[in-house]
Amino acid sequence: MIVAKPTVPSDEELLDRFQRGAFDYFLEQYNPDNGLVADTSRAGAPASIAVAGFALSCYPVGVERNWITRAEAATRTLVTLRFFWNSQQSKHPDATGYNGFYYHFLDMKTGRRVWHSELSLMDTTLLLAGILVASVYFSEDTPSENEIRACADAIYRRINWQWACGGEVTARQGWKPESGFLHYGWEGYSEATILYVLGLASPSYPLSTDSFGAWTATYQWENIYDYEFLYAGPMFIHHYSQAWIDFAGIRDRFMREKDSDYFENSRRAAYVQREYARRNPNDFKGYGKDCWGMTACDGPGFKTLKIDGRERRFLGYAARGAPYGPDDGTISPCAALASLNFAPELALPALRHFCARYSDMIRDAKLPSGFNPTVPGGGPSGWVSEGYFGLDQGILVLMIENYRSQLIWKLMRRCHYVGLGLRRAGFTGGWLS
Amino acid sequence: MTNPSAPKWATVSLNETPDDRFHRALLDNVHPPAWRNPKPADKYTLIVIGAGPGGLTAASEAVALGAKVALIERDLIGGDRLNVGCVPSKAIIRTARLYAEMRDANNFGGQVPSNIGIDFAAIMERMRRIQAHLGRGASAPQLSEAGVDVYFGEARFAGRDTVSVAGETLRFRKALIATGARAMTPPIPGLAEAGYLTNENVFNLTECPPRLLVMGGGPLGCELAQAFCRFGAHVIIAQNDPTFLPNEERDAAQVLSDALARDGVEIHLNTSAVAVRMEGARKIVDLASEDNKFSVSVDEILAGIGRAPNVENLNLEAAGVRYDTHIGIRVDDFLRTSNPRIYAAGDVCLEHKFTHTAEASARIAVRNALMLGRKRLSALTIPWCTYTDPEIAHVGLYVREAREQAIPVKTFTILMHDVDRAVTDGEEEGFVKIHVRDGTDRILGATVVASHAGEMINGLSLAINCGIGLRALARVIHTYPTQAEAIKMAADAYDRTRMTPTLKSLTRRWLAW
Numbered sequence: 001m002i003v004a005k006p007t008v009p010s011d012e013e014l015l016d017r018f019q020r021g022a023f024d025y026f027l028e029q030y031n032p033d034n035g036l037v038a039d040t041s042r043a044g045a046p047a048s049i050a051v052a053g054f055a056l057s058c059y060p061v062g063v064e065r066n067w068i069t070r071a072e073a074a075t076r077t078l079v080t081l082r083f084f085w086n087s088q089q090s091k092h093p094d095a096t097g098y099n100g101f102y103y104h105f106l107d108m109k110t111g112r113r114v115w116h117s118e119l120s121l122m123d124t125t126l127l128l129a130g131i132l133v134a135s136v137y138f139s140e141d142t143p144s145e146n147e148i149r150a151c152a153d154a155i156y157r158r159i160n161w162q163w164a165c166g167g168e169v170t171a172r173q174g175w176k177p178e179s180g181f182l183h184y185g186w187e188g189y190s191e192a193t194i195l196y197v198l199g200l201a202s203p204s205y206p207l208s209t210d211s212f213g214a215w216t217a218t219y220q221w222e223n224i225y226d227y228e229f230l231y232a233g234p235m236f237i238h239h240y241s242q243a244w245i246d247f248a249g250i251r252d253r254f255m256r257e258k259d260s261d262y263f264e265n266s267r268r269a270a271y272v273q274r275e276y277a278r279r280n281p282n283d284f285k286g287y288g289k290d291c292w293g294m295t296a297c298d299g300p301g302f303k304t305l306k307i308d309g310r311e312r313r314f315l316g317y318a319a320r321g322a323p324y325g326p327d328d329g330t331i332s333p334c335a336a337l338a339s340l341n342f343a344p345e346l347a348l349p350a351l352r353h354f355c356a357r358y359s360d361m362i363r364d365a366k367l368p369s370g371f372n373p374t375v376p377g378g379g380p381s382g383w384v385s386e387g388y389f390g391l392d393q394g395i396l397v398l399m400i401e402n403y404r405s406q407l408i409w410k411l412m413r414r415c416h417y418v419g420l421g422l423r424r425a426g427f428t429g430g431w432l433s
Numbered sequence: 434m435t436n437p438s439a440p441k442w443a444t445v446s447l448n449e450t451p452d453d454r455f456h457r458a459l460l461d462n463v464h465p466p467a468w469r470n471p472k473p474a475d476k477y478t479l480i481v482i483g484a485g486p487g488g489l490t491a492a493s494e495a496v497a498l499g500a501k502v503a504l505i506e507r508d509l510i511g512g513d514r515l516n517v518g519c520v521p522s523k524a525i526i527r528t529a530r531l532y533a534e535m536r537d538a539n540n541f542g543g544q545v546p547s548n549i550g551i552d553f554a555a556i557m558e559r560m561r562r563i564q565a566h567l568g569r570g571a572s573a574p575q576l577s578e579a580g581v582d583v584y585f586g587e588a589r590f591a592g593r594d595t596v597s598v599a600g601e602t603l604r605f606r607k608a609l610i611a612t613g614a615r616a617m618t619p620p621i622p623g624l625a626e627a628g629y630l631t632n633e634n635v636f637n638l639t640e641c642p643p644r645l646l647v648m649g650g651g652p653l654g655c656e657l658a659q660a661f662c663r664f665g666a667h668v669i670i671a672q673n674d675p676t677f678l679p680n681e682e683r684d685a686a687q688v689l690s691d692a693l694a695r696d697g698v699e700i701h702l703n704t705s706a707v708a709v710r711m712e713g714a715r716k717i718v719d720l721a722s723e724d725n726k727f728s729v730s731v732d733e734i735l736a737g738i739g740r741a742p743n744v745e746n747l748n749l750e751a752a753g754v755r756y757d758t759h760i761g762i763r764v765d766d767f768l769r770t771s772n773p774r775i776y777a778a779g780d781v782c783l784e785h786k787f788t789h790t791a792e793a794s795a796r797i798a799v800r801n802a803l804m805l806g807r808k809r810l811s812a813l814t815i816p817w818c819t820y821t822d823p824e825i826a827h828v829g830l831y832v833r834e835a836r837e838q839a840i841p842v843k844t845f846t847i848l849m850h851d852v853d854r855a856v857t858d859g860e861e862e863g864f865v866k867i868h869v870r871d872g873t874d875r876i877l878g879a880t881v882v883a884s885h886a887g888e889m890i891n892g893l894s895l896a897i898n899c900g901i902g903l904r905a906l907a908r909v910i911h912t913y914p915t916q917a918e919a920i921k922m923a924a925d926a927y928d929r930t931r932m933t934p935t936l937k938s939l940t941r942r943w944l945a946w
Contacts, residue, residue, distance in 0.1 A: 183703045187833075217833065219836070223843065281848070281850030324688065
């Protein structure tokens with residue numbers, strides 16, 4: 001009797017499956033009236049402006065992959081841009097934005113601020129990145145694509161980056177109408193590189209050229225597990241700016257001093273995460289060389305459980321990181337896969353491991369925000385995050401596309417503002433030459 | 434008659450230390466009740482005002498040099514360190530750690546005792562016993578025997594070279610002001626009326642407050658928040674910054690935050706107390722964060738928000754000594770005040786208000802005052818430690834300070850979970866970070882977060898002070914297994930970076946030959 005061997009999908013097939021699954025999130029969670037996209041797939045979730053930025057970046061991917069038509073992508077983009085251009089910008093506590101920036105979370109239907117969320121510089125930046133992708137991609141001389149470009153330019157020009165420094169040299173994290181600028185400092189490397197690049201290139205209210213230097217002055221170059229890199233614990237920090245900008249071969253002053261670049265840095269960060277998972281200092285279930293990914297993600301909830309005689313503290317949505325933690329045994333499979341460009345030799349085995357060992361957490365070719373095999377659940381994955389998060393699905397679409405075709409990176413290289421901002425931040429070499 | 438509904442702890446008087454045999458034994462040494470001030474000498478080589486760590490060090494150093502020394506203390510010999518600072522706090526922190534370990538016994542293969550009762554009175558009695566024991570080290574009779582004229586009373590300068598105390602006027606060639614600092618009074622409406630704890634009266638407690646609000650996430654606030662939480666109090670900590678210990682490394686503050694949360698401390702960052710009022714025996718504190726206002730009801734409030742130098746009542750104007758009520762006595766790098774005869778040391782003039790800094794600065798001041806010395810304060814390598822669990826210790830430059838000075842920095846990090854002894858001890862939390870000038874092995878600074886970080890940092894202080902590089906540390910055999918081996922592991926990591934591709938290829942060729 002001849003038994004058919006189960007076919008093993010190629011890397012390309014596997015990536016296509018998960019990229020398509022992730023892309024579908026933006027079709028499923030989209031409000032056609034205003035272009036907003038839900039933060040998560042959970043019932044009643046508000047819209048996230050960062051997720052809207054990912055959505056705008058994903059539509060060109062969908063067109064190039066023949067998942068949606070160019071016309072449909074343009075319509076979705078235009079609806080979104082019209083909303084962000086026309087929605088209320090004021091100090092009113094439930095406006096959509098102020099001084100060109102937008103509140104982190106908006107009502108899916110009305111587009112007004114919810115959850116007392118902050119006027120977020122970083123999330124506005126991610127939205128703007130998506131807007132700029134759209135403005136470069138939709139370059140045809142048609143009424144809708146002309147309007148996309150005009151809207152994009154107007155939205156960018158309205159953002160007052162200088163106000164957002166609150167009298168300091170560096171950008172603040174956010175602002176609330178009730179209490180003013182947020183009290184948090186931004187110390188150390190973070191996902192804000194793209195914020196400074198776009199802020200420095202602003203055609204109307206550019207950040208001061210000192211701002212980037214002042215921010216990078218808080219960097220720490222560390223040797224951990226024999227890997228030398230610009231440290232940041234959560235993996236998303238090593239991904240977000242790089243979803244849009246190809247940092248391979250271009251260097252700012254800090255990276256010139258260290259003879260490295262941010263692309264290489266993210267590669268080393270992936271290796272540190274994998275090494276941490278291999279060492280597994282807290283003896284969590286599942287951790288290993290192909291099971292890693294510590295980042296900002298959903299978790300089992302803020303509670304303490306006694307598991308196998310050991311008291312364990314768990315977190316809800318939190319910025320997990322390696323090696324300093326916090327670490328509660330929750331793995332973000334998206335964080336591992338999104339490292340694809342930097343370390344495919346780590347990310348692809350991790351993806352295959354997730355598929356083989358933890359298939360119970362995968363539905364509709366989508367990876368959940370987090371899973372935790374230490375917490376007893378219905379299958380090998382243990383606790384699995386309910387539904388899906390737009391940020392996770394967005395970063396997967398972009399990173400997989402950059403791995404497959406470099407589409408987003410190529411588009412952003414053509415964006416005048418990106419090159420200008422990078423040069424103003426002191427980047428030289430590589431594709432900037 | 435006692436109000437039966439009032440909480441038991443509310444009957445505690447916080448103004449006086451409980452009068453037990455240990456406290457009396459302590460007083461016999463640090464302020465003997467029957468003490469008589471000596472007959473003043475014609476002129477003292479050195480008058481030291483304040484018998485805390487700085488004053489005591491100065492007095493003994495000066496006597497050892499052959500000086501005629503007077504030491505004036507208005508309250509208790511030993512200063513904050515012995516009476517209201519390091520000694521009592523570390524004594525209760527040790528007991529707090531014991532309670533935490535008892536509760537965690539299962540993780541060590543032990544049995545959790547069936548009834549972990551907290552005997553707070555016993556905890557505080559042990560603390561007083563330790564104070565009495567350590568108070569013997571620098572008692573008034575002992576100082577007197579060593580040749581120091583010990584005066585009890587308020588010192589006031591009567592001129593540029595005279596001090597009056599207890600009705601006597603003392604003349605000096607040189608004087609040293611080492612009056613220390615005291616807890617600052619937070620300007621919060623209603624707080625003074627409601628009453629609050631500081632380091633100066635918290636060790637007088639005879640009952641553990643069931644609910645305690647700690648204002649401030651500095652070293653004192655964090656240490657005592659954790660200790661009282663481990664004694665069973667519900668502790669709420671409000672810190673008006675995004676992290677605890679805002680001057681420390683972000684990762685160190687994160688480890689501490691996780692540790693406090695694990696212990697059960699209710700944490701409110703970016704939050705400050707704005708008003709206090711009484712409701713019955715309870716203190717209601719209004720807290721405010723960015724856009725959130727809420728109140729907590731507690732039995733006691735501990736304020737740990739900073740220290741103010743003791744410059745008042747010294748009549749410094751008469752001596753021509755410049756000072757500031759916030760910064761303290763103004764001194765130059767040689768610790769000399771605006772009156773060349775008068776020096777200052779310790780908390781009254783320094784930014785780093787630590788016992789060991791007070792002692793080190795006093796040594797410098799005495800040498801400079803009496804021996805024409807030119808020793809500089811800025812040349813000191815000053816380590817410090819916050820004695821939470823885990824402890825957080827630092828020495829030298831922080832990365833941000835080095836980068837501000839345009840010094841390229843590289844940090845070698847070892848996680849305590851990779852150190853065998855830390856694992857066997859069940860103390861894997863934390864790390865050792867050693868900052869070197871990039872391209873060299875010169876140690877600029879270090880942060881240690883570990884159960885015994887205060888002990889571990891000393892090796893690194895020695896290395897910085899003596900100019901020992903990380904490469905040399907790699908050649909020092911460290912006892913195995915010890916937690917301090919983490920320092921050797923960081924040095925080994927440095928050593929491995931020296932193996933460049935060129936070197937590797939050369940050694941490969943050599944070995945193949």
